[in-house]
Amino acid sequence: MGSLPPHDAPLPLGPEAFFDESRPVIDFLNGYYRDIESYPVRPDADPGWLRTLLPVAPPEHGDPVEAILEDVQQHIVPGLTHWQSPNFFAYFPANGSAAGLVGDMLTSGLNVVPFSWTASPAATELESVVVDWMCKLLGLPDRFLFSGGGGGVLHGSTCEGVVSTLAAARDRALRSLGHEGIVRLVVYASDQSHATFQKGASIIGIPPANFRIIPTSASSGYGLTADSVCDAVEADVANGLVPLYLCATVGTTGVGAVDPVRDLGEVARRYGMWLHVDAAFAGSALICPEFRDCIDGAELADSVSMNPHKWFLTNMDCCCLWVANPQVLTSALSTNPEYLNNIGKGGTEVVDYKDWQIALSRPFRAMKLWVVLRRYGAAGMRAHIRRHVEMAKWFERMVRADERFEVVTPRSFSLVTFRLLPQYEGDHAMDALNRKLLVAINTSGRAFMTHFVVDGKFIIRMAMGGAMTQMRHVRDAWKLVKEKAKEVGALPREYAQLREMN
Numbered sequence: 001m002g003s004l005p006p007h008d009a010p011l012p013l014g015p016e017a018f019f020d021e022s023r024p025v026i027d028f029l030n031g032y033y034r035d036i037e038s039y040p041v042r043p044d045a046d047p048g049w050l051r052t053l054l055p056v057a058p059p060e061h062g063d064p065v066e067a068i069l070e071d072v073q074q075h076i077v078p079g080l081t082h083w084q085s086p087n088f089f090a091y092f093p094a095n096g097s098a099a100g101l102v103g104d105m106l107t108s109g110l111n112v113v114p115f116s117w118t119a120s121p122a123a124t125e126l127e128s129v130v131v132d133w134m135c136k137l138l139g140l141p142d143r144f145l146f147s148g149g150g151g152g153v154l155h156g157s158t159c160e161g162v163v164s165t166l167a168a169a170r171d172r173a174l175r176s177l178g179h180e181g182i183v184r185l186v187v188y189a190s191d192q193s194h195a196t197f198q199k200g201a202s203i204i205g206i207p208p209a210n211f212r213i214i215p216t217s218a219s220s221g222y223g224l225t226a227d228s229v230c231d232a233v234e235a236d237v238a239n240g241l242v243p244l245y246l247c248a249t250v251g252t253t254g255v256g257a258v259d260p261v262r263d264l265g266e267v268a269r270r271y272g273m274w275l276h277v278d279a280a281f282a283g284s285a286l287i288c289p290e291f292r293d294c295i296d297g298a299e300l301a302d303s304v305s306m307n308p309h310k311w312f313l314t315n316m317d318c319c320c321l322w323v324a325n326p327q328v329l330t331s332a333l334s335t336n337p338e339y340l341n342n343i344g345k346g347g348t349e350v351v352d353y354k355d356w357q358i359a360l361s362r363p364f365r366a367m368k369l370w371v372v373l374r375r376y377g378a379a380g381m382r383a384h385i386r387r388h389v390e391m392a393k394w395f396e397r398m399v400r401a402d403e404r405f406e407v408v409t410p411r412s413f414s415l416v417t418f419r420l421l422p423q424y425e426g427d428h429a430m431d432a433l434n435r436k437l438l439v440a441i442n443t444s445g446r447a448f449m450t451h452f453v454v455d456g457k458f459i460i461r462m463a464m465g466g467a468m469t470q471m472r473h474v475r476d477a478w479k480l481v482k483e484k485a486k487e488v489g490a491l492p493r494e495y496a497q498l499r500e501m502n
Contacts (some may be wrong), residue, residue, distance in 0.1 A: 010062070018109070021065045028069050029101075032077070033084070036468070040445025041087050045079045081448065086468040089477060090450040092253065092281040092415075093465030097313035099375035103368025104315045112364050116340060117350035120364070124351055127154055127366035130373070134320050137378055138286040138306070141299040144322035152322040153356040154365040158280045160358060161305040161321035162200040164333060168323070169245045169274035169302070170204050171332040177242065185244040186210045186236050190224040190259065192252040194278060201245075210241065218455065222255050222409065224248065226263035233271050243271045248301070250294050251282025254452035254461075256412025258282070262297025269300060277304040280319070282413050284311035285389070288382050291413070302328075311414075311465045313384065314372050318365050321356075330355040388414040388464040391474045395462055398478050404490050408457065414464040419457060420490050431458040433488060440484040447477045 053075050114123035131152030142148035155161050187201040216222045233243045246268045248259040268275035283306025285291040305321045308314035323329045334355035392414040399405045399418045408417040419434045
């Protein structure tokens with residue numbers, strides 16, 4: 001079959017191989033970012049199209065890096081949604097940076113696997129330092145610092161942190177209830193909370209009937225109220241169920257709602273629930289003092305998480321999770337086979353991050369976050385956050401000034417939600433028209449936005465946060481929105497009303 005003899009096997013890693021193969025990639029990425037605005041933000045691709053372009057089997061003999069990059073340019077790039085495009089306003093950002101890329105290169109190049117202190121002492125200790133730095137930058141209570149009896153870990157996503165803390169809360173409760181008590185445990189979240197909480201509850205064995213989705217309303221800014229939680233908890237307690245876990249969100253995905261952490265923390269303490277604060281996106285803004293009130297009451301939380309890979313210029317993936325009592329977390333997640341025990345220096349007094357997560361293996365995530373913090377500093381990161389907030393303020397003003405539109409919920413951090421207004425009394429076609437508007441915006445290739453449904457209304461989300469996004473891109477996006485609104489038939493209200501009268 002043309003196989004190579006063992007003595008001719010390639011030597012895939014070494015100084016020459018690394019230099020020769022990485023330099024073309026750097027040149028390729030430099031060209032990609034130079035030309036990124038020339039690509040449609042979201043591709044016009046059909047499912048399965050890439051399979052028709054690629055061979056049905058891998059090559060028998062390897063190709064040079066240049067040939068691989070040519071295929072990337074011809075076949076892969078045209079089918080990408082360009083998350084780093086300055087015209088990407090969908091979901092929440094997953095912004096990167098030059099420093100984040102450099103840190104990722106160091107992470108991948110060093111390629112250590114720090115599941116325990118012994119497996120890579122410097123990687124473990126840098127992670128402990130970096131999560132403490134982030135805790136201080138965000139203004140979290142000292143109880144989440146290692147020196148304060150708590151501590152932090154870098155996961156790949158909020159989902160991992162949620163499953164880990166749910167497992168910790170479950171095991172803490174079952175120590176007194178017995179294992180059979182799992183059918184009595186109840187998890188609480190709002191109708192604005194991320195779906196990962198429902199998934200996580202299912203993974204750790206909470207019966208689906210014991211997951212409470214508590215309604216919110218415009219009167220509370222779609223934040224979860226303490227009274228609504230108390231009502232749900234009291235009903236469950238009366239039925240012999242056990243409140244286990246409550247999620248408070250700072251910056252929900254749909255509309256950016258902020259739950260009252262202190263109020264919910266007091267409810268959680270009253271009923272012995274684990275309180276988790278999910279600040280996946282908006283947590284980055286907490287480095288700015290003007291947003292610190294959003295986390296008031298965090299000293300009542302058992303855990304807090306935020307994602308530097310969203311708005312903190314740290315390339316995917318990177319999620320900070322802090323816990324007030326690491327022993328509760330590690331007792332639920334630790335395994336101690338003999339082959340993983342620390343022998344000699346380290347012993348049992350060091351942090352073994354394998355016991356702070358679901359998986360055993362893990363990358364050196366601390367390196368890229370450390371590089372970002374070192375390269376831009378706290379002042380640079382605050383300026384980065386504030387720049388996007390100012391863009392969002394401008395966009396919100398433009399929407400409010402156009403009588404065809406409404407701002408559905410007040411701007412939250414760098415997120416603006418808006419929609420076309422009904423054009424006359426009893427106009428029930430606006431959801432369809434707003435859907436049509438969003439499709440027109442996205443198929444133009446000039447911007448990409450996503451939607452949400454709140455109170456039965458189809459709304460459009462404009463989430464600013466791209467590392468390359470400048471004010472001119474936001475202005476262009478508003479120009480595009482107005483252009484497409486006209487194309488889909490949205491008229492100034494007085495003309496629409498006259499047309500209806502006639």
